[in-house]
Amino acid sequence: MTKVSLDFSDAVIRLSGVKLLEGETPEDAAVRGLAIIEERLQQFESEKKNNSKRISEILDVVMALASLDYTKRATLSETPDHIDAIAGGVNMLGEELQQSTVSLKEKEVLLREIHHRVKNNLQVISSLLNLQAGQINDKIARQHYEVSHERIRAMALVHEKLYQSKDLSGIDFGNYILSLTQSLNASCNPDAKRIRLVVDVDSETPVLKIDAAIPCALILNELIMNGFKHAFPGDRKGKITVSFKKIPGEDVRYELSVSDNGVGLPEGLDPFQSASLGLQLVTVLAEQVDATLTVLGEEGTAFVLTCKCPK
Amino acid sequence: MNNTEPIFETTFDPRGFILSRVAPLAEIDLEQAKENTKYVRELSGDNVYPILVDIRKIRSISKEARDHFAMRGRKPGVTAIAMLVSSPLSRIIGNFFLGLNQPVVPTKMFTDRDMAEQWVLNAVHDEHD
Numbered sequence: 126m127t128k129v130s131l132d133f134s135d136a137v138i139r140l141s142g143v144k145l146l147e148g149e150t151p152e153d154a155a156v157r158g159l160a161i162i163e164e165r166l167q168q169f170e171s172e173k174k175n176n177s178k179r180i181s182e183i184l185d186v187v188m189a190l191a192s193l194d195y196t197k198r199a200t201l202s203e204t205p206d207h208i209d210a211i212a213g214g215v216n217m218l219g220e221e222l223q224q225s226t227v228s229l230k231e232k233e234v235l236l237r238e239i240h241h242r243v244k245n246n247l248q249v250i251s252s253l254l255n256l257q258a259g260q261i262n263d264k265i266a267r268q269h270y271e272v273s274h275e276r277i278r279a280m281a282l283v284h285e286k287l288y289q290s291k292d293l294s295g296i297d298f299g300n301y302i303l304s305l306t307q308s309l310n311a312s313c314n315p316d317a318k319r320i321r322l323v324v325d326v327d328s329e330t331p332v333l334k335i336d337a338a339i340p341c342a343l344i345l346n347e348l349i350m351n352g353f354k355h356a357f358p359g360d361r362k363g364k365i366t367v368s369f370k371k372i373p374g375e376d377v378r379y380e381l382s383v384s385d386n387g388v389g390l391p392e393g394l395d396p397f398q399s400a401s402l403g404l405q406l407v408t409v410l411a412e413q414v415d416a417t418l419t420v421l422g423e424e425g426t427a428f429v430l431t432c433k434c435p436k
Numbered sequence: 437m438n439n440t441e442p443i444f445e446t447t448f449d450p451r452g453f454i455l456s457r458v459a460p461l462a463e464i465d466l467e468q469a470k471e472n473t474k475y476v477r478e479l480s481g482d483n484v485y486p487i488l489v490d491i492r493k494i495r496s497i498s499k500e501a502r503d504h505f506a507m508r509g510r511k512p513g514v515t516a517i518a519m520l521v522s523s524p525l526s527r528i529i530g531n532f533f534l535g536l537n538q539p540v541v542p543t544k545m546f547t548d549r550d551m552a553e554q555w556v557l558n559a560v561h562d563e564h565d
Binding site: 203205207209210214216217220221223224 | 495496523524525528
């Protein structure tokens with residue numbers, strides 16, 4: 126290492142860059158130099174403080190963006206430097222995010238509106254079928270209209286739940302079951318004391334996308350109506366239980382079942398080969414959602430559907 | 437910048453391109469952007485030319501102005517855009533035009549004026565080939 130020997134005045138003169146004036150001693154020049162160094166230090170401290178303030182302001186904007194507030198902007202200085210470049214970039218990102226959020230919200234409003242209109246239109250169709258049914262004298266023909274009315278109403282309810290949902294991507298199926306059973310009990314079960322409808326769903330149920338929600342809704346609608354119609358002939362009393370539960374130990378598999386303690390399926394009837402449109406629908410729709418359908422015939426009838434409901 | 441100073445200084449280069457220089461510390465808004473577009477169209481007459489935009493001294497440009505220069509949903513008034521940048525701020529703005537606000541015509545960013553001119557001249561010749 127080279128040894129450098131400088132006295133204090135020389136060092137100050139070098140660092141400050143002052144030039145020796147004519148007749149001036151190095152000590153006097155060092156005094157001038159010290160004043161310059163002091164001034165530079167003050168300037169440096171002031172710039173440091175100012176830069177720190179500007180960076181804090183940019184950080185405030187970044188934090189606002191992170192909390193989805195896109196309205197904050199950082200101020201740019203009169204002589205743009207690197208910090209202004211960061212501020213300008215953050216400001217422009219904020220503007221872009223604000224714009225994207227606005228257009229996303231507009232699309233969401235539009236989608237909600239579409240589901241609302243679909244629901245309204247389905248309800249109109251359903252009501253028309255119901256009115257038409259009232260004018261038909263033939264019992265079987267009238268029943269066909271009534272069943273179609275309920276099927277369409279079950280679909281309308283999916284759209285209603287969709288536009289009421291938080292993110293429009295799907296519906297809480299447990300909540301749907303509660304609404305559907307309530308509606309069916311009111312419209313298809315005139316003697317609710319004789320046939321009790323019991324609902325047993327997990328407190329936390331999966332959100333089903335519309336592709337899965339509509340078939341599952343129709344299956345459920347079909348099975349409950351079937352129970353009301355056939356399980357308790359005459360004055361026979363009983364109950365229909367609708368259950369929707371996560372299969373213990375399984376991650377995304379759920380069991381949807383509709384069971385009753387009624388008369389059971391007619392002797393020799395294979396529900397998978399039945400000529401009934403309702404049961405055919407149940408079989409086809411179960412395949413559509415890749416579900417396994419099991420029919421149990423001890424003490425009444427139980428339709429058990431096992432399906433995957435990804436989170 | 438001085439309020440009376442024009443934001444853009446736009447001229448036609450006889451070699452076949454438009455040259456638009458953004459004034460020092462200019463803060464461009466939609467109105468000014470549209471005004472320049474109108475002037476470029478006037479200069480171009482019945483033709484469409486590439487443009488060299490010098491944004492080296494720019495201070496800011498609004499979202500609406502950026503979207504306007506991206507020319508989405510309207511007939512482009514230029515065939516290509518060369519952006520001349522130097523300051524960190526102009527580089528950031530230039531990069532927005534290469535990413536989020538990408539114009540519908542070929543766009544490139546340069547720090548060297550000669551290279552920018554060369555690219556624009558190539559674009560002129562490509563048009564004529």
